[in-house]
Amino acid sequence: MEKIHLYLIGRCLSLRRKVLNKSFFLGIGMLLMFIHVDHLLAKEETEELANEATSAFIMEADTGQILYNKNAEEKLPPASMTKIMTLLLIMESLEEGSIELDDKVTTSKRAASMGGSQIFLEEGEEMTVDEMLKGIAVASGNDASVAMAEYVAGTEEKFIDKMNEKAKELGLENTTFQNTTGLPSDDHYTTAQDLAVISQALLRYENVLEYTSLYEDYLREGKENEFWLVNTNPLVRHYNGVDGLKTGFTKEAKYNLTATAEKDGMRIITVLMGAESPKERNRLSAELLDFAFQNHDYHVLAEKGEDITEVTVEKGKQSVVPITLRQNAAVVLRKGRQLNDIKRKVIVSDSVTAPAKQHDEVGTLQFYENGELLTEKSLVLKDEAPSASWAVLFKRTLSTMTGKLS
Template identity: 50%
Template sequence: MKNFGVWITTILLTLTTFSSATFAAEDDGPELVESAKSAILIERDTGEVLYEKDANQTLPPASMTKIMTMILVMEALNDGSLKLDEKVRASEYAASMGGSQIFLEPGEEMTVDELLKGVAVASGNDASVALAERISGSEEEFVEKMNEKAIDLGLENTQFQNTTGLPADNHYSTARDMALMAKELLKYEGITEYTKIYDDYLRKGTDNEFWLVNTNKLVKFYKGVDGLKTGFTREAKYCLTATAKKNDMRVIAVVMGAETPKKRNAYITTMLDYAFNHYETESLYKRFQPVDQLKMIRANNPEIDVVTSESVSVLKKKGQKIENVEREVKYNDTIELPLKKGQEVGTLTITSNGEPLSKTTLIVNEDVSNAGLWSLLKRSMNEMVKHR
């Protein structure tokens, strides 16, 4: 067990000055979404809200539910418990899903890569359930994981009953929670390689060839849009969680309960235009970029790289300047060996004139075990030689 302190260092950057109230004030700004039930616009790295309308209203998310499904799929791919080239056999239950589907047959095998494409592009309910069953054994067990992840992410107004978003009692979320889910999913940069596809094929060259066309038309008609997920049921109406990137800035826009797909897309477009016309970001750290070294004499590697868990940026209004930017690394009070890759060990806080701009979890990017007895003995001997 070891106790760690705090260190602060100044970052030599010329950025923009603003107060934390700058962005909160946008709630009183222009009305970007008129007739939809709920909406929100955030900058991805900082999570700053640029616009919102009834963002905490609980509503059915329809197929936007699959954002959480994809988070758990990407987690499994990231930890190695799932492989893209692995074949998954569709159960009768998975193949029986109605609504949007890729028309899996009972017993049909597809790779995880193909099924993920079916979820991300065509919103396949059958593909979603097949992946859920592979990861957790059943859809019910997978839904438990979805709800546990919602708690981990601090989503206060979200409850899932299935992996697909098909109508169900007590299956709900909010625009704010959907934006936070999208923020989490976008940690996995590879996901946009799927969600940005406009059209593609499954079973290509076979009698059962299936043409996938993205339900999110903005990936073709709005430059910079590369995801994420549409949704529609009669109860939910037309919903969309979209993301777009221009230069160094990525934003997330959510609309729930729009009356038509045309209005839904128009509202998203208006919010994206507003973000890119009025704001910009300065990138400070890429995901997994080293920030500090953690020194643990009893570790197999006594100097451990501490890295960012996600990309870190500073958001600013165009034309403003940031001054006196500092970073503060604070380690957890207790850090015990062994450490697992991805384990949280502290936080990185970026401030300007003492005002917080962003806060990011710091992790170790490798497994760290206890040093062996022989290694500890050699280190002790080296220390003795140094101080003779």
């Protein structure tokens, strides 16, 4: 009997050891699995892109959210990506009405003498602003850039001053321009991050994409000096969704590309600087776009143009004017992450005084998740608020007084 008890005790101890060993190795296996998952997540969080380039940057255009950054604040020569700022000032002039698309621009001797990329303008030759924009956006024409700078500002030097003033207005501390073209010049530099900010400002003028998205077109069509335009950015044809923006190359700068694409309502801006070849530039830029679209989702919290509230207008023809969003209030999240406990806060001026312009800023719309600010967007007047006539003001005052007396 004692032997049986000893045998049973031995079997129990043996089974216990097996169970413990199994649990131990199962625990080790689970631990290794978690370590592997953590390693993968860490790798995803710190994923290195554009290893073969000097710097790279990814931004979502609507929200301004930064999705990737590699040496993005390093000052570098931008080459022809300089023309993103040139295009921005031209689009602003068009919006202001100081120039029109069908205006005739006469080519100066200086503009015609520009080397590098060009559309071969001759001194005294006339082209419309529309044609010049094609020459800059598609063919990266240095001659067209200088001709337009002179037309907008009077001289290229005055236009360059406007470029640098705009850089300051945009809060760019690492950008200085010495010309409108990007041809090599001392103290002419910017950064990948600054170029993304300039591109974001340019893309607010959506009609610029009518030019930057063209893969090919013609200038002087049907004439002896007809010129075939082919976009220097091949991603416009070879990457689905790409509709801009600007390439650049000099020996010093190497091969650069600021690209933009839109998919599922999300517009991405990528900036790549310092690639060794056009092939590398295109491949690495495509990888930046892939990373952005494959790993992120765009969530709209309130839509552009949506009426949010209204504001009282002092001395206005209308007593109140609706307030709306100039841009989507949105946030970009890693794929799979869901938003929870979203609250919104409207902050608006008590009143505005007429006259007030359409799109004048009058407040902000904020969205919070669990008490943390997700995004903040400007609220603007939906309509113009003109001043009331003396007759209207008198009638309104009389009505108020009568109401108080009664």
